Amino acid sequence: MCIAYLALAADPQWPLFIAANRDEFHARPTLACAPWKENPDIIGGRDLQAGGTWFAVHRRGRFALLTNYRDLLPATGKEKSRGALCKDFLMDSSCSAHDYLQRIAQQKDQYQGFNLIVGEWNPDHARFDCYYFSNRSQLDPIRLSPGHYILSNHLLNTPWPKSTRLQNGLQKLVETQDSICVDDAYALLRDQTKAPEHLLPNTGLHPDREQLLSSPFIVSPDYGTRSSSVWLHSQSGHGFLHECSYNAEGEETERHSWPVF
Template sequence: MCLIVFAWQPGHALPLLVAANRDEFYARPSLPLAAWEDAEGVFAGRDLEAGGTWLGLGPAGRFAALTNVRDPSQALGKRSRGELVADFLRGGGNPADYLAQVAGRAADYSGFNLLIGDRHQLWHYNPRVGPPRLLPAGIYGLSNAALDTPWPKLLKARAALAERLAEPHPQALLELLADAAPAADGQLPDTGVGLATERLLSSVFIASPSYGTRASSVVRVHADGTREMIERSFGPSGARLGEVSLVLPPG
């Protein structure tokens, strides 16, 4: 289960602010945030099992992020969803054209939310909800359902982001991603995984011996095109493994 909260503020000094947790089994191999040797100008972590990524930056101011849509009743797709982020970051087309291409092959993937854009435009696409959507200004949240589904962790993290907009320091955004408090049983959604798992997945930051938050990421996009990204990586039971930060100039 993953979580992305973001503030989209066109015309603001910081048009895009993103705080995201990537949750995954610790046994699935991955690399932390780095420049990709096989894709010039792409900076992202990497899933070593399928070769894609969950969040990253690309040339020409590109940004992309992904969450899976959790539905145990659905069969797994034939293709890895992480390639949707990687392909956009590598490519040269505009977001609308790219999403039109993705819509034509969406049936090849298990459910997903795809968020792509730059400092001028931001798009969201969940094929189970409707066509790609150009987002208006606002504060949003994505987890493993539709955009702004009112799960407790999403509501908590989105509110925490709103409280920090006046002074959105990267460390303050990382702090909101570190909240490990579970939701009360009465607030839990029923997504078909059982009560014990719903409890585990209900916190913003997840920690257990086998599954949890593998990376916490903050992205800040400035009006002049400068982009900042910080990623903290974690191991079993939430053990901190490292931190990578970068600043990319406009262009």
């Protein structure tokens, strides 16, 4: 996952709304969103190279999403797969979201840079309890208060142009529609508007590459947006996870929708 918007208890009708894009090299083997063979209660895409996932949901109300932190620090070759951070949380239902991130915080140096959000449904209070942690932040894991959040390849709510643009569009969608249209969310996620040169972040990439990556939806022959995900959980208790996959030209190739609750 390379950019994700999260609305947490921001509207009484929608305890949780997540819309996100996964950017990756087109050559990296991937399975589209589906129930996992080893645990059909988990629904999400799979990275076939390392076995993890970037975003997945458990039918009992747990979820995890991950973005890489772009710092260009060289890998040692001994790091663990970041995709396992999501997979392990969903596979171990005995560990709370808070306790899981506390544990990961103690192991943060075993991974390259990452941002991780995990959450679980709290039936007693009819809400999602969500927590955020980055191993490139000096902060301990934090609990997310009700509100709107955007996460790309820097810390939570960093106002990169692509992040601000996507958050503004999706937040307006949440605040102005009684029933959120998934196609409207997909349209915002497919925004290919690039940032002007003077607003580009300086992450160490060549300026041409930095600009390529500055749009919410990325299209290039070798690297780009592979899929979009939308998860809607309504106050009535109904939840659906939607995913749309794309080819290297940015064209839709397949679409899936799965009930979660």
